Structure formats: structure tokens, C-alpha cells
Amino acid sequence: MNRIVLLGLCLTLGLWSCKKDPKDPLVGGEPTVYKPTVIDPTSIFPVGKFGMPTLPSDNPFTVEGVYLGRMLFYDPMLSFDSSISCGSCHRQENAFTETKRLSTGIYGLQANRNSSSLYNLAYSKKFFWDARQSTLRELVFEPIQAHNEMAMTLPLLAKKLGRTQRYIEYFDKAFGSKPNVFDMSKALEQFLLTLVSNGSRFNAFFPGKFSLLNDSEKRGALLFNGLVDFDAVTGLTTGADCFHCHGGGLAQQNNPDMGGIANNGLDGNFPDKGYGAITGNPADRGLFKTPSLLNISVTAPYMHDGRFATLDEVIDHYSDNVNYLSPTISPMMAAHGNRQLKLTVQQKADLKAFLMTMTDTAFLANPAYANPFKK
Ligand code: HEC
Ligand code: HEC
Structure with missing residues (x-):
């Protein structure tokens, strides 16, 4: 008798747990x-x-x-x-x-x-x-x-x-x-x-429709996609050459192609050897995966160790603080003739405005990716 009651209880509980959540x-x-x-x-x-x-x-x-x-x-x-x-x-x-x-x-x-x-x-x-x-x-x-x-x-x-x-x-x-x-x-x-993620404004205009950008974003796009070249008169660079490593619609060269894994001049010696710790090859010390820049406005802090709290600090790095003496620095960085870009305040603001077009708000709120236990 007791057994039957217990069995009944188990069945009820069993069915209960199968019920639609x-x-x-x-x-x-x-x-x-x-x-x-x-x-x-x-x-x-x-x-x-x-x-x-x-x-x-x-x-x-x-x-x-x-x-x-x-x-x-x-x-x-x-x-x-x-x-x-x-x-x-x-x-x-x-x-x-x-x-x-x-x-x-x-x-x-x-x-x-x-x-x-x-x-x-x-x-x-x-x-x-x-x-x-x-x-x-x-x-x-x-x-x-x-x-x-x-x-x-x-x-x-x-x-x-x-x-x-x-x-x-x-x-x-x-x-x-x-x-x-x-x-x-x-x-x-x-x-x-x-x-x-492909719903940012950037992905809507890239590669062709730059007319969809405002003036500051347009200037930023030119800096991002331009080779480093110092104007003989003003001494200012007309390009910041980000696209070699963060180029294309994915804002990231396909790994492990050129730019996939690189040293972007953060350090001279390497507390974290990155790729070099995996291969054991001294030439790979300080090389890290190049992140995509899509959604970069919401992914602070930046770099493998989160050393930069803001995009402004990142831009300051590329503009003023690249360590050209870093032993494994990428040839793409060293192509700048080991000269800091020294972007102006306006150029920095333009570059940042362009990076801000890469945010895909639909992706960040897409219900298909959300926590299914929280509704
Ligand atoms: C030689 C290739 C190369 C070039 C050129 C380059 N980057 Fe990078 N970028 C990297 C690598 C590699 C990292 C990751 C480094 C690390 O974490 O140690 C990175 C990281 C970043 C990050 C942080 C991403 C994150 O998720 O933390 C931003 C933002 C960024 N780069 C913007 C730029 C801008 C703007 C330019 C042009 C001024 C530029 N990069 C030029 C290779 C490059
Ligand atoms: C404690 C925090 C933490 C948890 C929990 C965690 N991750 Fe991560 N995840 C990280 C960190 C930190 C990195 C970078 C690690 C590195 O590069 O060595 C990372 C990197 C990754 C990457 C690499 C992305 C790329 O583009 O290279 C993937 C994919 C990933 N995590 C998926 C997952 C999945 C799936 C889970 C759950 C099974 C998970 N993570 C749990 C912190 C976490």
C-alpha cells in the first residue's frame, strides 16, 4: 500500500517535472x-x-x-x-x-x-x-x-x-x-x-557608400583606411593605417592571415608572451589575436590585459605611444618609419567617430542570443 502511494507520488512528480516550463x-x-x-x-x-x-x-x-x-x-x-x-x-x-x-x-x-x-x-x-x-x-x-x-x-x-x-x-x-x-x-x-553581428551603420555603408557618413566620420574613415603618409607642409599624417589589421567588413583580417596575430607595439618586453608561449618561438613573443572592432564602443576595457579603459586611450596609444623598439613589432606598424603618428585632437575625434559607427545595437539586444532562463 505504502509502496503504491510512493509510486503514485513519483509518477506525479515525474510528470510535473516534464510539464511545460x-x-x-x-x-x-x-x-x-x-x-x-x-x-x-x-x-x-x-x-x-x-x-x-x-x-x-x-x-x-x-x-x-x-x-x-x-x-x-x-x-x-x-x-x-x-x-x-x-x-x-x-x-x-x-x-x-x-x-x-x-x-x-x-x-x-x-x-x-x-x-x-x-x-x-x-x-x-x-x-x-x-x-x-x-x-x-x-x-x-x-x-x-x-x-x-x-x-x-x-x-x-x-x-x-x-x-x-x-x-x-x-x-x-x-x-x-x-x-x-x-x-x-x-x-x-x-x-x-x-x-x-552585421547590423552596424558601418556594415550598412562599407565598402562603398561613404556618403552615408557625416563629415567627422568620413574623415575618420579616411584615416582608418589610409596609409601613413606625412604631409610635407603640415607634417600631419593623412592616414593612420588601421585597415591592414582591422580591415574588411568584419573589421578584422581573417585569421591567421596577415594581421590575424600581431604585435601592435604595446610592450618592449612581454610579461604575457601571448602566441610566443604557445609556439615557444622567440619571434612570436607579444603577438596576440587581432580583435574585430565591430561593437568596439561597448567592449571596454581594451587589449588582452584590459590595460586601456577607454577608446581615447587606445587612440592615444596608436597616435603617440607605439613602442617601435619592441623586438617583434609587426611590419605593418614598423612601416610607419618608426615615427609616432601624432594625430591632432580633431583627427583623434574623427577616428573615434568612425569607430562608433561600428556598433550593432540590434545584435546587442537580439532576443535569439539572450538568456533563455530570464524572461
Ligand atoms: C599590426 C596590426 C595592427 C594595426 C596596424 C592596428 N591594430 Fe589595433 N590591434 C591589433 C592587435 C594585435 C590588437 C590586440 C593587442 C593585444 O591585446 O595585445 C589590437 C587591438 C586594438 C583595439 C582593442 C580591441 C579590444 O577588443 O580590446 C582597438 C580599439 C584597436 N586595436 C584599434 C586600432 C586602430 C584605431 C588602429 C589604427 C590607428 C589599429 N588598431 C591598428 C593589431 C593592429
Ligand atoms: C571567468 C570568466 C569566463 C568564463 C566563465 C568563460 N569565459 Fe570565455 N573567455 C574568458 C577570457 C578571459 C577569455 C580570453 C582568454 C584567453 O585568451 O586566454 C575568453 C575567451 C573565450 C573565447 C575566445 C574568443 C575568440 O575570439 O578568440 C570563446 C569562444 C569563449 N571564451 C567562450 C566561452 C564559453 C563557451 C564559456 C562557457 C563554457 C566561457 N567562455 C566561459 C573568460 C571567461
């Missing part, structure tokens, strides 16, 4: 059949503007896979004490970076670099400031297991996911599997690849 539009109570809804990648990527990226051949986008990845991205369950999620250090309103100089992980421990912004990752071939990862699928295991980020172990994570109804349901729907960390990494990869 009002916060979660896609979780339903109906029995699941493995039949994911495939998404055509040409509907995700702005092929006309950025071209078609090279995508993993064994991880097709599905509605269920992307949604699973989105839940995982925002789920603090991925950290050992369930205190932080990927979304804690990668915030949508900041183009998926955060406003701290260095990130704070679990137990208040500090990460050693500034959080990267996340968008148009499908067009990147190398990830992290030191370009140490080539696939997002492998990358996600780093923050999950890093002692100063999420400090999680994979067996424990698999166990936690396997006990959670929404994941039992969604791993089944997306991959026809029980919760496991391999498919977890594929779901996160799907979600990360869908983060596309």
Missing part, C-alpha cells in the same frame, strides 16, 4: 522523437557581406541544437559550485565580453586576461588572445575546467546534466543521445557560431 518556449511535454529541425546556414550568415564561412561538416545547425547550446551557455550548472555561467563573463550587452579589466571566475579567482568579445566566430580560424585553439568545440572545455574560471570536472558535469530534465529532453531532441559532454560541446559550438 513557462520560461522555456521550446520545452514541451510530448514524447520526444529524434528528428531535429535542420537550419539552412545561408539563413544564419550574411553571405553577401561576409561570404560563407567554413563550417564543421559534422555538426549541422538545428533549432534544437542551437537552443540546447544557448541554455548551456547561460547555465551556472556548468561551474563546480553552480555560481557562474559562460554568460557571466560574456555579456550580450557588451558584445559578449564584460566590463572588468580581468575576468573573475569561481571563488573570486582572477582570470589572467580580458574576456574576449564573441561574434562572427565562424569567420575566425584561431581562438583566444594567443590563438591557441582552432575549434570552438575543443575550446569550450578550457573555461569549464580552468581552476580560476568554472573549475568543473567533466564526469561531474555529465552527471549533473544527466539528472536535469531539460537536458535529458534536449540532448535527445538535438542529438538523439543522453546528456554527455561531447554533444554538449557540439551544442555550444552551434550556438557560438550563430552569434552574427
